[in-house]
Amino acid sequence: MRDRLQRIYGTAWFSQEELDQYLWRLEEAQKRDHRKLGKELELFHFDAMAPGMPYWLPKGFKVLLELISFWREEHEKRGYQEISAPLINERTLWEISGHLPHYAENMFLLSIDGEANYGIKGMNCPNAMIVFNLKTRSYRDLPLRLADCDILHRHERSGTLHGLLRVQKFTQDDAHVFVSEEQLEEEYERILKDIDFFYSVFDLKYSLYLGTRPESYIGDLETWDKAEAILRRILDKYAGAGNYAVAEGDGAFYGPKIEIMMEDALGREWQTGTIQLDFQMPRRFGCVYSDKDGTQKTPVVIHRVIYGSLERFIGILIEDTAGALPVWLAPVQVMVIPIADRHIAYARQVKEALQGKRMRIEIDERGERMNAKVRDAQLQKIPYMLIVGDKEEAAQAVSVRLRSNVDLKSMAVEEFLTNASKIIEARSRELWPDELQ
16 A cells, blocks of 8 residues: 655744744734624625625725725815716727737626627726817826726636735726826826825835836837836935835836835735826827927826725725724714613714714614623724713713723713814824824
8 A cells, every 4th residue: 555645834934033923923814804804894795696896885885985085085185187987888999098909808898799899997097098088188288187986897817806805896096197208207206295195194004116018018119118217217216226126027018107015014015006107008099289389299197096996905904903994984983872771862962963073973772781882882893982871961971982992981072072083184093182192
C-alpha cells in the first residue's frame, strides 16, 4: 500500500511580536468582516437571484445617501456640475470610446432582436463626451467639471465576488473634467487636495501609485509618453520624488493614471480613488473648443473618482470602524429608551424635539428591561442612548449613555442637542465634544 501524502501549510516569523501582530489581525478581520456586520446591522443584503448586486436596506441606504449628500455639498463648492445619463447605450457608443475592443469582457451586453446591440453602462466617460458636445464650447468654459453618481454594472469573473468589496452593481462618485493642456497641472493639484480633504474626514491613510501604459491601449506612443511624463511631474511636485510607487502597465486603456490605495485599521490596502489622464477619448468623440486665437482645439479630460465604488468604500468603512460608523454617518444616531411604558409619551416628545433638528432617532418601545434595551442599542452600534424615566421627565432632561459604555449622566435635551450637533457638523469620528479637545 502506497504511503499517503499530506500537504501541510505554515508561516514563519522573525519574532514573537510579528506573530502576535499577525494573529491579532486575523482575529480582528473576522470580527470586522463587513459581510457579517452588514447582516447584523441590517445594512445590505445579497441574493442568489442577483449575484454581486447588493440590495440596500433602509439603514444601509441612509449611509449611502449621507455619503453622496456630503459629496454633492463639497463638489458644489468646487464648481462641479452634476449630470445623469442613460443606463443603456447602443454599442456604437462603446465602439467609439474603445470599450468594446478593450473592455468588453467586463461589460454586460444586451441582445435585442437577436443582436448584441446595446451595452449596460459600466463607466460614465462616453456619456460625459456626449454632454460636452451638446453645445459650442469656448476656452472660457474650461475647466468644465461634469460630475455624476450614477449606478454602474461591470461583469466580474465567477468566484471573484466578495461582499461589497467586489460587486457587479455599484454607485461611483465620478467626474470628468475638460481642460486645456495648460490647465492640467493646476487642476490635478486641486483634485489631489480634494482627495486629501475627503480622506482626512474619515481619518484614512492612503498611498499614491502611478499606473503606466498597459499592453492593450488606444492612441499613439508619443501622446502616451507625454501623458506619463506629465503625471510623473505632477507626482514629483505634489508628493515628492520617491514618495509614490509605479505600477507598470496598470493604466487605463486610454491613458495613465494616479491611483489611490487606501489603508484601513488593520494595515490592509484597498484601491479606491483614481485620477486618469486622457488625451484619446475626446479626440475619438470629436470634442473641441474655441481657443483665444479662434482656433479649434481638443480638450484633455481628467477622469477622477474619490470614493471610487461607494459600495467598496462603505465596506471598507464598516471594517475600519468595526461597524461603529461616525455619528454623522450612523443610520440611527439616537435611541430613546423609556424605562417604563408610562415614559413613552415623554420619549416621543424628546424624539420630536431632536427630529426637528434633522437627527436620525428611534424609540425602543418594547416591553424589555432597560438594561436589555441599552445592550441591544450598543450591539446595533447606535452612538447615543437617551434614557428617560420619572426624574428626566420632571426635569425635561435625558440621561445620556454612549455606545462606548460611557455614562454622561443627566442633561437638558437642549444641551445634548448642542453637543451632539457639534460632533455631527464636525464630521468627527469621536462621540462627544470633550473628546475633540
